[in-house]
Amino acid sequence: YAQERVLFHDDEDSWYVMVFLNADGTMKDCYLEANDTWMHDWATEGVTVYNMDREQIGTITLTLDNSLTNAFTIDMDLGEAGETLSAMDKTAIYWRCISEINDTYGD
Numbered sequence: 001y002a003q004e005r006v007l008f009h010d011d012e013d014s015w016y017v018m019v020f021l022n023a024d025g026t027m028k029d030c031y032l033e034a035n036d037t038w039m040h041d042w043a044t045e046g047v048t049v050y051n052m053d054r055e056q057i058g059t060i061t062l063t064l065d066n067s068l069t070n071a072f073t074i075d076m077d078l079g080e081a082g083e084t085l086s087a088m089d090k091t092a093i094y095w096r097c098i099s100e101i102n103d104t105y106g107d
Helices: 087-105
Strands: 002-009 014-021 027-034 047-051 056-066 071-077
Touching: 002 087, 014 087, 056 087, 071 087
Parallel strands: none
Antiparallel strands: 002 014, 014 027, 027 047, 047 056, 056 071
């Protein structure tokens, strides 16, 4: 399953990322981090997919196509994480994207 977790922190900052866990609770070898780590805003800044070595392996971009109808596009390039993540993991990413779009652009 997926969860928000403080994965990395330093003396001044800590931030949440989306991690994915196996059935036994061990983390999979990737995580998602909002490009705007202060606000965790996926909708306007996008998301980067990293492996646990903190190397970028993919991106997720949310784009509002029409502000009158709130039509939007989600572009997911999960890179090598696409092979690791289950259908439920990908569904959690999708639902988080929908939530972010609604929070940012919804009425």
